[in-house]
Amino acid sequence: MPLVRKKLFVNRPVVQDFLKKVGGEAAVGVTTLCEKKGRCVTDEELAKKMKLKVTEIRTVLNRLHYRGIACYKKTKNKKSGWYNYTWEIKKKRVLELILEQQQEMIEKLEVKKSFGEQYSFFNCKNDCEITPFEIAAEYQFRCPTCGETMTSFDYRKRLEDINRRIGELKEEVGALRKLA
Ligand SMILES: [Zn+2]
Structure with a gap:
């Protein structure tokens, strides 16, 4: 059976232009990955998938967050005691x-x-x-x-x-x- 490709909203040129303007070049990739996953993603996961530094991903996410596009959840990792940040892109926004x-x-x-x-x-x-x-x-x-x-x-x-x-x-x- 052929795979039915769901049309991602991030594929629209107007959406890509907007995301680049707000969050920089990598914003399109970040949004695409988040949309494909359909769930919250950590910045480390995004960095690995996009072959970028975590700091670069964070810059993009922070820019998107500033406009209310990206939001995060902070959870404490019980083993390490560090905080994990999982991000979500608000398509509606x-x-x-x-x-x-x-x-x-x-x-x-x-x-x-x-x-x-x-x-x-x-x-x-x-x-x-x-x-x-x-x-x-x-x-x-x-x-x-x-x-x-x-x-x-x-x-x-x-x-x-x-x-x-x-x-x-x-x-x-x-x-x-x-x-x-
Ligand atoms: Zn003239």
């Missing part, structure tokens, strides 16, 4: 944070979009900066950066890009909501 971030990005793009729909813009041939009409007029349509003449800038292409990006983000948000 990861999704929550990504959704927050995506929502913020959508809002920023919506602002850009309405800005682009309301104003007319100018730019120079060197493409220094897209400038609203009033500001370009103040500079007498001379680019403040390079001194070239600024001419009317067609914002439609830019709006198309913005709309497409908003669409992509909304789709991603929808897909992530289903996982949460």
Whole structure:
């Protein structure tokens, strides 16, 4: 019978990008291992599996802990008297944070979009900066950066890009909501 591979949420590019940003390169590996195990894992176990130093794993876990993504349980080893730390990754928290971030990005793009729909813009041939009409007029349509003449800038292409990006983000948000 063929093995049915469960689709790991950590395989989604948006999740990987987010984890790397928050916890560094090794954060994806740490999360993957925790998700595959489906239980709490010790930092030593993670270090062994990932062939990294325990201190490196702890740095990643501490970063993730700071954002509420990783949490630990402390238990005393009766034999050695040392403490063991077992870690767990809160998938729900990861999704929550990504959704927050995506929502913020959508809002920023919506602002850009309405800005682009309301104003007319100018730019120079060197493409220094897209400038609203009033500001370009103040500079007498001379680019403040390079001194070239600024001419009317067609914002439609830019709006198309913005709309497409908003669409992509909304789709991603929808897909992530289903996982949460
Ligand atoms: Zn210029």
